[in-house]
Amino acid sequence: MSVLLFAEHSQGTVKKPVLQAATLANDLAAKMGTDVVAVAIGPGAENAASTLGEYGVSKVYTVSGIDAFNDQGYSAAVAQAAKTAGAKVVVLAQTYNGKAIAPRLSIKLDAALLSGVISLPDPANGFQVQKLANTGKGVETIESTRDSVVITVRSNAYKERRDPKPVENISLNFDRVPFRTQVLGEEHASSGISITEAEIVVSGGRGLKGPENWTVLLELADALKAGTACSKPVADMDWRPHHEHVGQTGIQIGPNLYIAMGISGAIQHLAGVNSSKNIVVINKDPEAPFFKIADYGIVGDLFEVVPKMTQRVKELKG
Amino acid sequence: MKSLVCISHVPDTTTKIKYDAAGKGLDKTGVTFVINPYDEFGLVRAIEIKEKTGSGDVTVLCVGGPEVEPTLRKALAIGADNAARVDMDPTDSRSVAEQIAAYAKGKGFDLIFAGKESIDSNGSAVPGMVAELLDLPFISLATSLEFEGDKAKVSREIDGGYEKLESSLPLVLSCQKGMAEWRIPNMRGIMMARTKPLEVVAGHPMDAYVLTKKLELPSAKAGCIYVEPENAAQLVDMLHDKGLI
Numbered sequence: 001m002s003v004l005l006f007a008e009h010s011q012g013t014v015k016k017p018v019l020q021a022a023t024l025a026n027d028l029a030a031k032m033g034t035d036v037v038a039v040a041i042g043p044g045a046e047n048a049a050s051t052l053g054e055y056g057v058s059k060v061y062t063v064s065g066i067d068a069f070n071d072q073g074y075s076a077a078v079a080q081a082a083k084t085a086g087a088k089v090v091v092l093a094q095t096y097n098g099k100a101i102a103p104r105l106s107i108k109l110d111a112a113l114l115s116g117v118i119s120l121p122d123p124a125n126g127f128q129v130q131k132l133a134n135t136g137k138g139v140e141t142i143e144s145t146r147d148s149v150v151i152t153v154r155s156n157a158y159k160e161r162r163d164p165k166p167v168e169n170i171s172l173n174f175d176r177v178p179f180r181t182q183v184l185g186e187e188h189a190s191s192g193i194s195i196t197e198a199e200i201v202v203s204g205g206r207g208l209k210g211p212e213n214w215t216v217l218l219e220l221a222d223a224l225k226a227g228t229a230c231s232k233p234v235a236d237m238d239w240r241p242h243h244e245h246v247g248q249t250g251i252q253i254g255p256n257l258y259i260a261m262g263i264s265g266a267i268q269h270l271a272g273v274n275s276s277k278n279i280v281v282i283n284k285d286p287e288a289p290f291f292k293i294a295d296y297g298i299v300g301d302l303f304e305v306v307p308k309m310t311q312r313v314k315e316l317k318g
Numbered sequence: 319m320k321s322l323v324c325i326s327h328v329p330d331t332t333t334k335i336k337y338d339a340a341g342k343g344l345d346k347t348g349v350t351f352v353i354n355p356y357d358e359f360g361l362v363r364a365i366e367i368k369e370k371t372g373s374g375d376v377t378v379l380c381v382g383g384p385e386v387e388p389t390l391r392k393a394l395a396i397g398a399d400n401a402a403r404v405d406m407d408p409t410d411s412r413s414v415a416e417q418i419a420a421y422a423k424g425k426g427f428d429l430i431f432a433g434k435e436s437i438d439s440n441g442s443a444v445p446g447m448v449a450e451l452l453d454l455p456f457i458s459l460a461t462s463l464e465f466e467g468d469k470a471k472v473s474r475e476i477d478g479g480y481e482k483l484e485s486s487l488p489l490v491l492s493c494q495k496g497m498a499e500w501r502i503p504n505m506r507g508i509m510m511a512r513t514k515p516l517e518v519v520a521g522h523p524m525d526a527y528v529l530t531k532k533l534e535l536p537s538a539k540a541g542c543i544y545v546e547p548e549n550a551a552q553l554v555d556m557l558h559d560k561g562l563i
């Protein structure tokens with residue numbers, strides 16, 4: 001009856017959203033009076049296992065023979081681990097790959113899919129839990145009608161917490177089937193900080209006037225070790241790469257701190273960032289709609305304001 | 319290619335969301351409904367493929383009540399050939415996926431397009447479920463689709479970049495920006511859409527796996543603390559004191 005965690009990792013490195021999912025799984029298991037076991041797939045699974053032991057996982061099923069991500073292979077392996085562990089609850093981080101396999105997995109396990117949760121589910125009450133709805137404009141409380149559930153955890157909604165446990169590795173014999181999709185190659189668009197994981201995101205809009213002016217933003221981001229984002233027109237005009245575009249049709253993020261400069265705060269933009277815990281807005285127009293959801297605001301010219309902020313950050317971080 | 323495009327009927331992106339007094343659903347007064355923006359990327363790509371090869375057809379499908387028909391007509395105006403509506407209240411992702419799978423089964427679609435998520439329920443659930451129910455390969459977050467021989471070549475967004483994949487057909491894709499450019503229907507398209515077939519199919523009602531208990535607006539912010547531009551450094555101190563940086 002353990003809770004099973006999908007221990008997504010890249011060559012053994014476990015990213016923050018997965019640690020957050022591990023912490024939620026750990027808290028959920030405590031409520032259910034059970035433990036957390038995990039499944040780690042591909043090269044580096046043993047290293048991933050030792051990291052997860054630091055976050056409350058007591059047993060890791062390692063799966064070899066699948067080298068690259070494949071939704072068919074991964075969902076089959078996780079389903080097999082769930083059956084082996086007798087787990088009725090499977091927890092995944094809502095990452096690109098987590099999102100890709102969770103629906104398949106929910107069908108294999110005939111489980112209810114609770115996707116993008118932002119709070120701790122209540123196992124005594126149909127795993128009742130909250131998620132965002134209408135792209136962050138609302139909050140929805142959902143409940144499962146099934147005993148089995150697959151839960152994906154939204155990034156940065158649940159804080160990771162260390163809870164070291166001795167961890168045991170067990171290799172899982174996985175009956176590999178031929179895959180119908182094959183990865184041909186990868187192209188990394190940025191070596192920077194992923195904005196879905198970043199604690200701080202600095203974002204710019206059309207108010208920056210052109211791609212050549214981005215230094216002012218990048219310097220602040222650099223000083224803060226923040227991820228960088230942009231509004232849709234900025235990505236559409238190729239001032240910044242598409243993977244920085246946040247909003248209703250871009251990426252949805254929920255960092256601890258979102259700093260927006262030269263962005264008006266159109267409703268479609270806000271839909272991607274309104275779950276940020278703290279919002280700072282810098283805009284020369286006092287009527288800019290963004291101020292309505294801001295925690296801190298400066299009405300002024302970003303080209304004057306931002307360098308002062310960068311300077312101060314550098315002093316503080318010394 | 320024979321394509322099926324799954325269309326979700328959602329409130330327009332500019333909608334200021336209000337829920338009904340019971341907190342059970344959206345207050346639909348004054349709300350305009352549109353094709354889910356991500357679904358439109360797949361729709362246009364499906365139409366482009368048909369135009370380029372000069373063969374095949376594009377069917378759009380929505381699970382919903384009669385109110386979704388104008389949205390399906392809009393998809394026809396953009397260039398789809400046929401539309402189908404599975405007459406059922408779309409309760410949860412699982413029941414929607416079951417309807418789509420039941421509709422698609424045995425119809426010989428080479429490609430099933432969907433959006434990366436619907437902007438109302440944000441489940442990112444339906445396309446993967448459809449793939450599993452039909453035992454088909456699935457590529458999520460797809461940003462391009464080309465063909466080489468009998469294989470599809472797809473790029474997919476991954477953490478911090480893109481991945482190139484190859485897949486056999488039939489294939490289920492969840493699409494996003496990059497797949498195609500949105501098209502505005504022209505007058506001719508709108509006129510033609512009126513006479514294109516829109517078939518209504520009975521649904522297979524089933525119990526929901528997930529229930530919505532309550533919908534509410536997020537708790538309001540305390541309000542904005544303004545700092546004068548010349549005191550920008552002070553704002554940094556305030557953020558620092560709060561442990562935010």
Ligand SMILES: Cc1cc2nc3c(=O)[nH]c(=O)nc-3n(C[C@H](O)[C@H](O)[C@H](O)COP(=O)(O)OP(=O)(O)OC[C@H]3O[C@@H](n4cnc5c(N)ncnc54)[C@H](O)[C@@H]3O)c2cc1C
Binds near residue numbers: 233300302
């Ligand atoms: C279907 C649909 C989906 C959409 N999806 C998205 C989405 O996902 N994400 C998104 O961002 N948008 C989206 N949009 C577009 C959205 O409606 C807005 O057009 C867009 O967000 C505006 O971008 P912006 O704020 O950068 O530009 P603008 O609205 O032009 O705002 C620029 C701001 O910069 C300020 N400014 C100018 N100069 C300075 C200066 N020197 N110092 C300080 N401030 C300055 C101005 O006062 C202004 O407020 C979508 C639109 C549609 C129709």
Ligand SMILES: Nc1ncnc2c1ncn2[C@@H]1O[C@H](COP(=O)(O)O)[C@@H](O)[C@H]1O
Binds near residue numbers: 379408434443
């Ligand atoms: N009621 C529906 N009818 C047809 N397709 C749908 C419906 N709901 C969702 N979809 C498709 O599934 C995708 C993902 O939706 P969701 O899983 O709700 O985020 C959408 O972009 C649509 O392509």
